[in-house]
Amino acid sequence: MHVPDGFINAPVSAVAGVVAAGAVAVSLRGARRELDERTAPLAGLVAAFIFAVQMLNFPVAAGTSGHLLGGALAAILVGPYTGVLCVSVVLLMQGILFADGGLTALGVNITVMAVVTTVVAYAVFRGLVKVLPKKRRSITVSAFVAALLSVPGAAAAFTLVYAIGGTTDVPIGQVLTAMVGVHVLIGIGEATITALTVGAVIAVRPDLVYGARGLTAPLKLRVNGELVDAPAAEPEPEPMPVAARSPRKLLLAGLGTSLLLAGFVSFYASANPDGLEKVAADKGIDAKVEDHAAADSPLADYGVEGITNTRVSGGLAGVIGVGVTVVAGTGVFWAVRRRRSSEAGPTSVPENV
Amino acid sequence: MGAGHAHKLYRHGHSPVHALPPHTKLTAVFAFVVVVVSTPREAVWAFALYAALLGTVAYAARVPASFLLKRLLIEIPFVAFAVLMPFVAQGERVDVLGMSLSVNGLWGAWNVLAKGTLGVAASVLLAATTELRELLLGLQRLKLPPLLVQIASFMIRYGDVITDEMRRMRIARESRGFEARGVRHWGVLAKSAGALFIRSYERGERVHLAMISRGYAGSMPVIDEVTASRAQWSYALALPCAALVVCLLGWTL
Amino acid sequence: MDPVTDVTDVTPSLVPPSLDVAGLAFAYPDGHQALFGVDFRLARGERVALLGPNGAGKTTLVLHLNGILTAGAGTVKVAGLPVGRQHMAEIRRRVGIVFQDPDDQLFMPSVREDVAFGPAAAGLKGAELEARVDRALERVGMAEFKDRPPHHLSFGQRRRVAVATVLAMEPEILVLDEPSSNLDPASRRELADILRSLDVTVLMVTHDLPYALELCPRSLILSDGVIAADGRTGELLADDELMRAHRLELPFGFDPRSVTMGA
Numbered sequence: 120m121h122v123p124d125g126f127i128n129a130p131v132s133a134v135a136g137v138v139a140a141g142a143v144a145v146s147l148r149g150a151r152r153e154l155d156e157r158t159a160p161l162a163g164l165v166a167a168f169i170f171a172v173q174m175l176n177f178p179v180a181a182g183t184s185g186h187l188l189g190g191a192l193a194a195i196l197v198g199p200y201t202g203v204l205c206v207s208v209v210l211l212m213q214g215i216l217f218a219d220g221g222l223t224a225l226g227v228n229i230t231v232m233a234v235v236t237t238v239v240a241y242a243v244f245r246g247l248v249k250v251l252p253k254k255r256r257s258i259t260v261s262a263f264v265a266a267l268l269s270v271p272g273a274a275a276a277f278t279l280v281y282a283i284g285g286t287t288d289v290p291i292g293q294v295l296t297a298m299v300g301v302h303v304l305i306g307i308g309e310a311t312i313t314a315l316t317v318g319a320v321i322a323v324r325p326d327l328v329y330g331a332r333g334l335t336a337p338l339k340l341r342v343n344g345e346l347v348d349a350p351a352a353e354p355e356p357e358p359m360p361v362a363a364r365s366p367r368k369l370l371l372a373g374l375g376t377s378l379l380l381a382g383f384v385s386f387y388a389s390a391n392p393d394g395l396e397k398v399a400a401d402k403g404i405d406a407k408v409e410d411h412a413a414a415d416s417p418l419a420d421y422g423v424e425g426i427t428n429t430r431v432s433g434g435l436a437g438v439i440g441v442g443v444t445v446v447a448g449t450g451v452f453w454a455v456r457r458r459r460s461s462e463a464g465p466t467s468v469p470e471n472v
Numbered sequence: 473m474g475a476g477h478a479h480k481l482y483r484h485g486h487s488p489v490h491a492l493p494p495h496t497k498l499t500a501v502f503a504f505v506v507v508v509v510s511t512p513r514e515a516v517w518a519f520a521l522y523a524a525l526l527g528t529v530a531y532a533a534r535v536p537a538s539f540l541l542k543r544l545l546i547e548i549p550f551v552a553f554a555v556l557m558p559f560v561a562q563g564e565r566v567d568v569l570g571m572s573l574s575v576n577g578l579w580g581a582w583n584v585l586a587k588g589t590l591g592v593a594a595s596v597l598l599a600a601t602t603e604l605r606e607l608l609l610g611l612q613r614l615k616l617p618p619l620l621v622q623i624a625s626f627m628i629r630y631g632d633v634i635t636d637e638m639r640r641m642r643i644a645r646e647s648r649g650f651e652a653r654g655v656r657h658w659g660v661l662a663k664s665a666g667a668l669f670i671r672s673y674e675r676g677e678r679v680h681l682a683m684i685s686r687g688y689a690g691s692m693p694v695i696d697e698v699t700a701s702r703a704q705w706s707y708a709l710a711l712p713c714a715a716l717v718v719c720l721l722g723w724t725l
Numbered sequence: 726m727d728p729v730t731d732v733t734d735v736t737p738s739l740v741p742p743s744l745d746v747a748g749l750a751f752a753y754p755d756g757h758q759a760l761f762g763v764d765f766r767l768a769r770g771e772r773v774a775l776l777g778p779n780g781a782g783k784t785t786l787v788l789h790l791n792g793i794l795t796a797g798a799g800t801v802k803v804a805g806l807p808v809g810r811q812h813m814a815e816i817r818r819r820v821g822i823v824f825q826d827p828d829d830q831l832f833m834p835s836v837r838e839d840v841a842f843g844p845a846a847a848g849l850k851g852a853e854l855e856a857r858v859d860r861a862l863e864r865v866g867m868a869e870f871k872d873r874p875p876h877h878l879s880f881g882q883r884r885r886v887a888v889a890t891v892l893a894m895e896p897e898i899l900v901l902d903e904p905s906s907n908l909d910p911a912s913r914r915e916l917a918d919i920l921r922s923l924d925v926t927v928l929m930v931t932h933d934l935p936y937a938l939e940l941c942p943r944s945l946i947l948s949d950g951v952i953a954a955d956g957r958t959g960e961l962l963a964d965d966e967l968m969r970a971h972r973l974e975l976p977f978g979f980d981p982r983s984v985t986m987g988a
Contacts, residue, residue: 124509125587132509147617160680163626164673170627171634171668201623208623215498215607216599221591222505312666319666320673326753327673605834678829685791685822686843686894687814693845 121213122228122277124221131284136226142234143207149200153329161327165193166205170212188273190236191244191266192313195258196320198329199241206233227280235276240269258328259318266313270306271299483600488707489533490601493700494610496708501598503712507719508590513583515722519590525714526593533601543596544589604628626676634672641668741805742766743898743926748799749789750950759785761950762799767898769804772920772927774937774958777947778972783930784825786947787900790928791820804897818847821891821925825902827883831875836867836886839875843894861893862886865919881912888919898926905933934962934975938984946971959984 127135150162169189189209193202210228214221244265251257321328489497504525511518530540602610608628612621641664687693700708744767752758759782767773777783788794789801792808801808803819824830833839840858849857862868865885875883884904891899904920905913913936920927920940931937937944938958946954946961948971954961961967962981968974975981 123584123588124505124591125513125583129510143617143620147619150619160626160630160676161673162623164630164669164676166623166627167630167634168669168672170631171638204620204623205627208620208627211620212624212627215501215595216604221509221588222502222595223509223591316666316669320669323670324673675829678824678826679832681788681793682822682824682830683832683842684793685817685820685824686890687817687846688842689814689846693842 121210122221122224122231124223126221127224127227127280127284129223131280132223132226134226135230135280135284139207139226139229139234142203143229146200146203146207150198150204153198153201162197162201162205165189165197165202166208169193169206170209173209173213187309187312188232188236188270190233190273191240191262191269191309192316194237194241195244195262195265195313195317196327196329199237201329202237202241203233206237209233227277231273231277231280236269236273239272240265243268255318255321255325258321259314262317263310263314265310267303267306267310270309271302274299274302482603483535483539485534485601487533487601489529489597492601492704492708493613494602494606495613496700496705497598497602498607498610498614500708500711501594503709504594504715505591507712507715508594509587511587511719511722513579513586515725516582518718518722519586521718522590522715523593525711525718526590526597529597529711533597535597535600539600540593540596543600544592626680630672630676634668637668637671637675641671740769741802743769743771743804744790744928745802745805746786746789746799747801749786749796749801750798751785751789751794752797759950760789763947763950763952765945765952765955767926767928769897769926770924771943772941773929774941774944775928775930775947776932776934776937776944776961776971776973778932781947781971782950783947784902787822787902787930790898790900791817791822814847818843818894819897820900821894821896821898822900823884823887823891823902823904825906827880827887828876830887830890831883834874835871836862836873836875836878837871839886840890840893843890847894857893857895861889864892864923865889866915879912881908881915884908884912884916885919888916892923896925898928899923900928900930902930903933904929905931905936932973934973934981935979935984938962938981946973948972 169187169192173187173189188206190202190206193205196202197205207229210225210233214225214228244261247261247264248257251261317328508519508522511522530537599607608621608625611624612618645664744765746763746765749760749763750758751760763782763786775783775786785794789796789808790803792801792810792813796808803816806812806816806819808816831839833842837858840861841854844854844857858871859868862871865888867882867885867889870878870882870886875886878886888899888901888904901920904916908916917936917940920929927941929937929941941958944954944956944958944961945952946967953971954967959981962975
């Protein structure tokens with residue numbers, strides 16, 4: 120699902136870049152509460168793991184294959200904020216090192232594959248964990264469902280982006296059905312792997328699962344062979360789980376995103392078939408797509424008003440768009456960095472450039 | 473294992489391109505791709521010029537064409553899609569060899585192929601001439617938030633660990649006659665994923681403990697300072713600047 | 726189990742002990758408790774072996790010594806400084822841990838950079854850093870391998886470099902986790918010579934009993950998460966009942982009574 124350079128037009132890439140930069144900035148702030156000295160490498164491992172399993176294509180059906188997106192796994196293992204950072208780092212490194220996904224399409228890729236999957240997955244996960252009985256099995260089940268839904272969610276988000284800013288008119292129509300169908304299949308694979316991974320980790324090292332923290336027995340001392348309760352000293356060595364914090368904001372955000380997606384996607388799917396196709400091809404689907412009428416999307420004619428030469432106008436829009444991405448991205452990072460350095464208290468994660 | 477070890481895409485060498493400080497190269501590649509993407513797709517000759525520019529860089533970096541072309545294969549999924557485009561896109565149609573193709577789709581395919589390929593080639597060149605650790609230092613110098621750099625460096629460290637474990641587990645699976653062929657093998661693959669995670673984590677955790685035991689506190693200590701001189705900057709930025717000229721010509725001609 | 730305090734000639738009252746562990750208890754987050762109140766002291770300059778069967782909590786204890794794990798109850802003091810969040814950097818400089826697998830310890834692309842990692846993290850730069858690296862490598866006899874990648878060295882050489890990475894930080898106490906594991910006899914001999922030549926406090930975690938006897942005048946036995954015995958190494962190893970009770974076995978044909986004790 121990695122979008123290459125030139126696939127999505129410049130203005131939409133720029134907007135996606137702004138959205139991605141914003142999401143990463145928010146996550147950086149949030150991640151400080153999720154990460155400490157011991158969990159920072161876990162985030163790195165999750166990133167590496169996602170990197171690895173994204174290369175591990177698994178067979179879906181009829182000769183097609185798909186790869187994991189990993190957002191759900193990341194959110195459950197290291198928390199939603201760190202999860203977004205993990206997948207973003209994976210995408211950044213894939214772009215730089217393996218040229219997998221264009222550098223200018225990084226915003227699109229991060230928005231779709233890091234932000235949407237993580238937010239959808241974590242919202243579903245927290246919701247289910249709240250409802251289900253407090254057992255380890257519930258966590259595995261929640262992980263399964265969360266991962267299952269996150270993949271079609273990302274597919275839909277991608278569809279939306281392409282519908283708005285695809286550089287080529289490719290009909291959607293039935294593609295939406297095909298897309299979601301295939302991604303539900305891929306989602307099952309993702310869900311299986313996510314649930315088994317989370318299940319395996321929770322069985323051996325429950326301390327590594329962000330979503331399942333806070334189960335400890337009181338300490339004992341062995342005095343002349345007898346066990347006695349240790350005097351209550353400092354609390355848990357691990358920093359207290361952030362999971363206890365109100366997940367409501369996140370839930371609301373997830374709900375909002377889902378609604379927005381659902382609304383937009385169905386709108387474009389019915390009224391303005393334009394370009395869902397690409398993920399389909401990327402995933403290797405040979406689905407036959409019927410031609411649809413209606414070509415113009417309201418955003419297809421992107422231009423700068425007052426300039427009559429369409430090429431110049433469109434080009435200006437492109438250049439402006441790209442400029443905006445760069446400026447906005449840099450601006451957000453700077454703002455966050457300044458804020459962070461001024462806030463940096465003794466509680467912050469060790470950080471220095 | 474270790475962040476500094478050469479990765480598979482890296483091609484050891486001592487060319488002037490290898491010697492450039494990583495942050496100048498990162499900036500140059502990013503600027504180049506931005507310029508390429510904002511070029512009108514109708515200016516076909518401009519893309520030829522871009523390719524020539526990259527060719528020059530590859531020559532200066534002494535990266536052989538075969539190496540570059542092999543790495544370009546990563547693009548194949550998109551090529552497949554691009555080939556599909558002229559058939560499915562709508563709008564005006566032309567007949568080529570008896571097939572009815574969409575003009576818009578043809579342009580779209582060309583657009584994706586040309587820009588995508590150039591982007592991939594630029595990244596491949598960057599990866600071929602820059603070591604991983606250098607890339608991270610470069611990102612750090614370009615003010616990427618330290619937390620992201622930290623996650624990235626752990627990711628690379630664990631990357632080796634995971635590939636190692638994965639290979640060992642695959643050998644173990646295959647020596648027992650297993651081969652993933654369809655849906656019914658998901659279970660095995662998924663269980664491997666869980667085991668892989670724990671194995672790699674525990675291995676990496678030990679490395680990390682060794683690191684913090686020696687005073688690691690979130691960022692790699694700078695042992696050899698990397699700075700870029702004005703000359704090095706201008707050398708690196710020659711690529712995107714030349715590209716920008718081509719791009720501007722593309723818009724005006 | 727009476728502590729032996731007269732093994733060294735250093736008067737403990739003047740200098741704070743290199744290591745002072747009191748009432749240390751710890752449970753892992755999964756609920757498994759590994760330490761149940763560990764007490765012991767190491768005077769400056771002592772070389773002490775920490776013996777115990779697999780699963781006795783040896784590695785868990787080691788991870789408390791530089792604050793990687795934080796005590797659930799009890800205290801650890803290094804040269805008088807309590808292990809805790811506020812002095813973490815200083816504690817980690819003072820306590821040098823050499824882990825069991827040198828591949829875990831060596832993660833930089835060259836020996837030089839690996840040895841420089843610790844001092845550089847502590848803020849050392851330039852010529853001073855170089856000098857520190859050279860001195861540490863010299864002490865383990867690995868100076869000529871400075872620019873080699875660690876994974877191209879033999880296992881014994883890697884372990885020596887691992888010791889150098891820690892020595893470069895000029896620690897107060899050197900903690901070695903199974904230093905003799907996987908070493909061939911010659912490498913084992915060389916490492917012993919190096920350890921004997923160092924003038925720092927050494928805590929050697931091992932179940933290689935002859936090696937403990939050779940290098941450490943005093944030994945502690947950790948069993949079931951507490952210190953079960955503390956005394957002269959030769960006497961402990963000769964106590965068959967004690968050894969059996971804590972699943973410690975001497976190699977076939979080895980009699981500690983027939984060996985002249987190491988310095």
